[in-house]
Amino acid sequence: MFRNNYDGDTVTFSPTGRLFQVEYALEAIKQGSVTVGLRSSKYAVLVALKRNADELSSFQKKIIKCDEHLGLALAGLAPDARVLSNYLRQQCNYSDMVFNRKLSVEKAGHLLCDKAQKNTQSYGGRPYGVGLLIVGYDKSGPHLLEFQPSGNTLELYGSAIGARSQGAKTYLERVLDKFVEIEDAEELIKTGVEALKQSLKDETLSTDNLSIAIVGEDIPFTMYEGDNVAKYL
Amino acid sequence: MTSIGTGYDLSNSVFSPDGRNFQVEYAVKAVENGATSIGIKCDDGVVFAVEKIVTSKLLVPKRNVKIQGIDRHIGCVYSGLIPDGRHFVNRGREEASNFKKLYSNAIPIPAFADRIGQYVQAHTLYNSVRPFGVTAIFGGIDENGPHLYMLEPSGTYWGYKGAATGKGRQTAKAELEKVIDQNSEGFSARDAVKQAAKIIYMAHEDNKEKDFELEISWCSKSETNGLHKFVEGELFDEAVEYAKKEIAGDEDSDSDNAMSSDDEDAGPDVATTTETPATEGNADRDGDIEIE
Amino acid sequence: MNHDPFSWGRPSDETYGAYNNEIAHAPSFPKMNTQQPIVTGTSVISMKYNNGVIIAADNLGSYGSLLRFTDIERLIPVGKNTIVGISGDISDMQHIEHLLEEIETENQYDNSFADNEESLQPSYVFEYLANVMYSRRSKMNPLWNALIVAGVEDNKPFLRYVNLLGVTYSSPTLATGFGAHLAVPLLRRVIDREEDIAKTDLQTAKTTILEAMKVLYYRDARSSRKFSLAIIDNDQGLIFEKDLQVEKMAWNFAKDIRGYGTQKV
Numbered sequence: 147m148f149r150n151n152y153d154g155d156t157v158t159f160s161p162t163g164r165l166f167q168v169e170y171a172l173e174a175i176k177q178g179s180v181t182v183g184l185r186s187s188k189y190a191v192l193v194a195l196k197r198n199a200d201e202l203s204s205f206q207k208k209i210i211k212c213d214e215h216l217g218l219a220l221a222g223l224a225p226d227a228r229v230l231s232n233y234l235r236q237q238c239n240y241s242d243m244v245f246n247r248k249l250s251v252e253k254a255g256h257l258l259c260d261k262a263q264k265n266t267q268s269y270g271g272r273p274y275g276v277g278l279l280i281v282g283y284d285k286s287g288p289h290l291l292e293f294q295p296s297g298n299t300l301e302l303y304g305s306a307i308g309a310r311s312q313g314a315k316t317y318l319e320r321v322l323d324k325f326v327e328i329e330d331a332e333e334l335i336k337t338g339v340e341a342l343k344q345s346l347k348d349e350t351l352s353t354d355n356l357s358i359a360i361v362g363e364d365i366p367f368t369m370y371e372g373d374n375v376a377k378y379l
Numbered sequence: 380m381t382s383i384g385t386g387y388d389l390s391n392s393v394f395s396p397d398g399r400n401f402q403v404e405y406a407v408k409a410v411e412n413g414a415t416s417i418g419i420k421c422d423d424g425v426v427f428a429v430e431k432i433v434t435s436k437l438l439v440p441k442r443n444v445k446i447q448g449i450d451r452h453i454g455c456v457y458s459g460l461i462p463d464g465r466h467f468v469n470r471g472r473e474e475a476s477n478f479k480k481l482y483s484n485a486i487p488i489p490a491f492a493d494r495i496g497q498y499v500q501a502h503t504l505y506n507s508v509r510p511f512g513v514t515a516i517f518g519g520i521d522e523n524g525p526h527l528y529m530l531e532p533s534g535t536y537w538g539y540k541g542a543a544t545g546k547g548r549q550t551a552k553a554e555l556e557k558v559i560d561q562n563s564e565g566f567s568a569r570d571a572v573k574q575a576a577k578i579i580y581m582a583h584e585d586n587k588e589k590d591f592e593l594e595i596s597w598c599s600k601s602e603t604n605g606l607h608k609f610v611e612g613e614l615f616d617e618a619v620e621y622a623k624k625e626i627a628g629d630e631d632s633d634s635d636n637a638m639s640s641d642d643e644d645a646g647p648d649v650a651t652t653t654e655t656p657a658t659e660g661n662a663d664r665d666g667d668i669e670i671e
Numbered sequence: 672m673n674h675d676p677f678s679w680g681r682p683s684d685e686t687y688g689a690y691n692n693e694i695a696h697a698p699s700f701p702k703m704n705t706q707q708p709i710v711t712g713t714s715v716i717s718m719k720y721n722n723g724v725i726i727a728a729d730n731l732g733s734y735g736s737l738l739r740f741t742d743i744e745r746l747i748p749v750g751k752n753t754i755v756g757i758s759g760d761i762s763d764m765q766h767i768e769h770l771l772e773e774i775e776t777e778n779q780y781d782n783s784f785a786d787n788e789e790s791l792q793p794s795y796v797f798e799y800l801a802n803v804m805y806s807r808r809s810k811m812n813p814l815w816n817a818l819i820v821a822g823v824e825d826n827k828p829f830l831r832y833v834n835l836l837g838v839t840y841s842s843p844t845l846a847t848g849f850g851a852h853l854a855v856p857l858l859r860r861v862i863d864r865e866e867d868i869a870k871t872d873l874q875t876a877k878t879t880i881l882e883a884m885k886v887l888y889y890r891d892a893r894s895s896r897k898f899s900l901a902i903i904d905n906d907q908g909l910i911f912e913k914d915l916q917v918e919k920m921a922w923n924f925a926k927d928i929r930g931y932g933t934q935k936v
Contacts, residue, residue, distance in 0.1 A: 151389055157509040158389060161401075163408030165460075165512075246798035250789050256781050260469060263462035269507040285788035297462025301442040302435070319436055444783055451776060472780065476773065483769070 157269045167273060168266050171295035174275035175307055178221035180345040181208055182314045182338050183279035183290045184304035186328040189362030190281035190288040192219040193338035195308075195346070196355045209359045209369055213238035215248050215283050217359055217367040218293075221308030222276035230258060230278065230293075251282035251289035255299040263297035277307040283361045306345060313344035331360055339378045351379050390506045402510060403503050406459075406532035409512035413458035414445075414591075415547035415582040417555065418516035420527040420540045421571035424599025425518040426610075427456040428575035430547065430583050433590040446596045446609070450475035452485055453519040454596050454607035458545030459532075460512035467515055471495050488519055488526035492536050500534025514544040519598040520605050547582025554578045568599035572610050576618035577625045584626070593619060704812035708760035710734050712745045713893045714850025715756035715819050716883050718858050719828040719843045719868045720876035723904040726756045726821040727880050729888070731895035738895065746899050748909060749775055750791035752823045754901045755800070758847040759816035759835065767800070767814065774799060793822030793829040797839075805837030817847035823903050828868070843868050846883075849891045854883040873904065881918075888917045 152158050153166030160166060181194035194208035206224055210231040211217040216238060220227035234249075237257055241249040258278070265273045278293040292305045303326050306314035318325070318341050328334045335358055339351070349355065358370040358378060370378075387393055388401030395401060416429045429445050446456045447464075449471040457464040474494045478486035486494075495517075502510050510532040516539075518527035529542040541559050543551035558574045566574075572595055579593055595610040595618065597603060610618065673679075684690075692699050710732045717726035732740030745764065747755045749771050757764040778791050797820040807813050817834040832847070833839045843865060844858035861879045862871055880900065888894050896917045902910040 157391060157507065159402055159405035159409065159509060159512070161388065161405055161408065163405050163410070163412060163512065165509075244799055244802050245795040247792075247795045250782070250784070252781070252783060252789075256465070259462055260465055263466050266462065267466065267502075267509055267511075286784045296460075297465070301439045302437045303439055304437045315435075315437070322437065442783065444781070447781060448779060451779065476776070479772075480769065 155269060156266050156271070156273060165266060165296075168296045171273035171275050172277075175222040175277035175294070176309055176311075178223075178277070178308045179206075179208070180306060180308035180311050180314060180342060181219040181221050181279055182304075182306045182311075182318070182341045182345075183219065183281055183292070183302075184318060184325055184334065184338050184341065185281065185288045185290040186326050186334050188288060188329055189331050189334050189360055189365070190283065190290050191331075191334050191338045192217070192279060192281055192357075192359040193335070193342045194219045194357040195342060195349060195351070196357055198355075205355060208357045211359075211367050211369065212254075213242075213249065213282075214366040215361060216251065216254060216280070217282070217361065217369075218278045218280045219357075219359070220276050220278055221311075222295075223274070224276070226274045226276040227278060230261070230274065230276070233261060234258065234280075248284055250284045250286070251280065251291060252284075252286075252301075254280060254282065255291040255293065255301070258293050259297045259299040262293070262295055265295075266297060279305060279307060281359070281361055282367075283363060288362055304341070306341065308345075310345045310347060314341040317341045317344040331362060331365065335360060335378055353379070391502075391509055392504050392506045400503060400533075403533045406510040406512050407514070410459035410514045410532065410544060411546065411548075413460075413513075413545045415543065415545035415551055415579060416456040416458045416514075416516055417543045417551050417575060417578055417582075418456065418518060418527050418529070418539065418541065419555065419558075419571045419575055419578075420518070420525050421568045421599070422525075422565045423601050424520050424525050424568045424571075424597060424603070424605075425454070425527045426568065426571040426575045426595065426597045426599075427454050427516065428579045428593065428595045429456045429458075430545070430579050431592040431594055432586075433592060440592065444594065444609075446594055448607045449491075449517065450479075450485055450519075451606050452521060452598060453488060453491060453517060454598050455515055455517035456596075457513040457515040459514060463511050464513045464515065467495070467499070467511055467513055470498050471517070474498075485521065487521050487523065488528070489523075489538075492517075492526075492528045492530070492538075496530055496534050496536045499530060499532065503533055516542045516544060519607055520600055525598075543578070543582070545582075547579075547585060550585065551578050551582040554581050568597055568602045569614065572597060572614060573618045573621045576622035580622040580626045593622075704810075705760075705815055708763070708815040710739060710761040711893070712743060712758045712761055712764065713891055714846055714848040714854060714887055715745065715758045715817070716846040716850045716854045716858065716880060716887070717756060717819050717821050717830055717844070718862055718871075718876055718880060719830055720862075720871045720873055721869050722828075722873065722906065723823050723902060724821040724828045724830050725873075725876050725880050725900065725902050726754050726819060727884055727898055727900040728756050728758065729884070729895045729898035731893065731897075732761045733893045736892070738893075741895060741897065744899060744913070746901050746911070747771055748901070748911065749796050750778075751909060752903055753791065753793040753796050754821045754903060754909070754911075755796065756819040756821065756847070757816055758818075760814070763814040763816050767803075767816065767818070770800075770803065771796070792824045793820055793831075794824055796820055796822075797829075797831050797833070801833045801837065801839050804833050804835060808835060808837045819845050819847060821901070821903060823905050826905050828903075828905075849893075850883070850887055853890060854887055857883045857886060873902065877902070885917045885920065889920070 152160035156167040179195045179197045183192050196205035196208050198205045209219045212234040238249045241247050265271045273295040280291040293299045304318035325337045353376050356375045361367040387395035391402040414430045419426045447468045449455050475486045502508050515530045527539045528536050530536040541555035598607040715728040728745040732743040745757050779785050813835040822829045831841045832845050843862045846854045900912045
């Protein structure tokens with residue numbers, strides 16, 4: 147029987163130069179619920195669908211604030227995301243305290259990339275099993291990054307990760323020219339929610355399962371949850 | 380690749396009975412599927428260029444920069460696993476910074492190549508790590524003039540007048556040889572920038588269906604005061620324009636010479652002579668681990 | 672019984688012998704770090720004006736009272752709009768120069784906006800140096816310097832001081848060392864409070880600084896005639912003038928001074 151011998155750890159290349167463990171980690175993202183990110187020339191927005199384990203349990207947090215100007219949304223293993231967001235919080239604090247400087251979003255992305263890469267080149271660990279959408283507003287404006295366990299970090303105008311995220315991505319690609327021009331925060335959030343809806347299957351959005359965050363030139367990283375998202379449903 | 384499945388290719392740092400380290404060879408495979416990178420040495424410096432495949436229209440143009448600076452006088456570009464390349468550069472920066480702390484002088488590039496080469500080689504020695512999935516082209520200018528090196532996953536490095544790696548290396552190498560041959564008396568940094576742009580455009584021809592962005596950087600005594608900088612603005616546009624014009628000219632002559640290959644969509648002849656035919660097709664399909 | 676441990680006394684040497692340092696693996700003598708500077712640079716003086724800042728320092732490195740080095744540059748440019756003026760120990764200054772070069776190099780790493788939005792700002796440089804100075808003094812191993820960071824940030828002049836104790840402060844006019852006593856009152860004749868900055872133009876400020884450098888050269892026995900001056904102007908950027916000299920001095924009075932040196936009468 148065929149057995150793939152090259153997927154047991156992160157330190158083994160397959161004969162075609164692939165790292166199966168890393169690729170499997172990318173699969174873990176797809177197990178998570180969908181989360182959408184987009185940015186215009188003024189704001190960056192995160193919209194996420196929260197899931198609960200059962201009727202009686204609370205909903206898994208999807209958006210984490212890292213600093214006044216920086217935050218992220220996750221899809222995949224939430225504990226891994228907490229490790230990474232704590233790391234970013236530390237780095238934000240370090241930059242603030244040592245240099246009196248806000249950590250730039252670009253640098254935040256590179257720091258995460260380098261941290262994740264370590265887990266893919268040495269034996270004994272595993273790659274992170276989470277994808278992140280990072281939004282922030284720094285001196286060069288609003289930014290959105292997509293982070294993957296492989297260590298790849300990309301800057302995009304819009305992105306979606308998690309289960310059935312392709313629907314949201316396709317939608318964002320279609321309305322790209324419109325939303326990058328949006329100057330109104332509310333309108334950008336609405337576009338984000340609309341994109342999220344393209345990735346729903348059995349779920350319906352409610353005040354319980356919708357999470358929103360925005361950051362921009364006149365607004366620090368702010369999360370909307372519960373009743374505060376009612377008007378976007 | 381008859382030795383696949385014999386077990387000698389499952390761990391790094393293990394020799395096969397005929398003396399090969401398969402994990403290193405597999406790392407090279409990761410490089411061969413990466414985007415094309417090149418480096419050219421000119422009279423008073425070096426030029427780097429890289430093809431950046433645009434995988435989504437949601438990507439922000441001009442961001443997601445690939446070429447990196449190691450010290451202020453050393454630039455670096457690589458093909459393969461991008462995060463590995465960043466690891467490589469981070470180590471390079473440490474090496475350069477430590478040298479400067481100790482000797483209060485910028486590190487000579489040959490000394491740098493030696494140190495970083497040892498680091499990459501060390502990753503072929505132990506089964507607790509894997510080799511680097513990148514081939515890096517780096518160089519710059521120091522007190523002894525311009526230097527250009529290409530370093531492979533095995534830790535082997537050679538000095539080059541022109542170096543190419545990644546998917547389009549065959550085309551790029553052929554063109555580099557031609558360009559360097561034509562300019563045997565050497566050429567200016569500005570000319571090298573134009574040629575670099577052209578070569579990346581030519582190397583991309585085999586991969587035409589995908590969109591790409593071009594990135595160029597240089598390090599020249601006369602143009603950048605010996606510092607590694609990105610080529611931007613007018614000069615960049617000029618280089619792209621030149622590249623596009625050359626490609627258009629080339630395509631005409633291609634279709635004149637080999638009319639029959641047109642409908643096959645095989646691209647220029649060089650592409651079909653790529654080495655390692657056994658796995659190449661396979662790798663093309665699946666080897667897309669890096670998201671570029 | 673008296674329960675206060677302080678009144679218990681300590682084991683007497685007669686009974687127990689002398690305290691054995693080996694018990695705590697302690698050295699017989701306390702570890703000592705820098706106790707004094709060796710080669711030193713004297714004052715750095717600086718002031719704001721309505722469109723930037725000026726900073727000046729002479730080029731002397733003194734070995735005690737010996738005027739040992741005459742070509743020491745103590746104004747260090749960092750990025751495009753910051754100058755760090757350093758007085759105190761010269762070897763520590765050179766260490767700080769290395770640190771500054773390092774943060775400048777590191778700021779270039781993977782920074783798409785290194786030349787514009789994300790370039791190094793005076794407040795970043797200052798905060799970093801203040802942290803270095805404070806952490807070193809907290810290790811009881813200070814860098815024996817007083818620093819002034821001058822620059823322009825967000826189109827406004829920036830001027831701030833930090834010294835070997837990690838103390839920091841700001842003022843429209845700042846000076847280190849002897850200059851803090853001798854030059855600051857002169858500078859304050861022109862700029863006494865925040866409001867005066869707006870009334871002071873570049874020319875006035877420069878004249879004031881030159882005048883203060885002259886007075887310092889007259890009265891500071893560890894100063895040199897040759898000095899450097901830097902202006903960071905909001906519009907013109909960094910203007911760095913080297914090899915300046917204190918001009919138009921009057922030393923006629925000197926021959927009448929009695930009571931110093933080898934004079935007989």
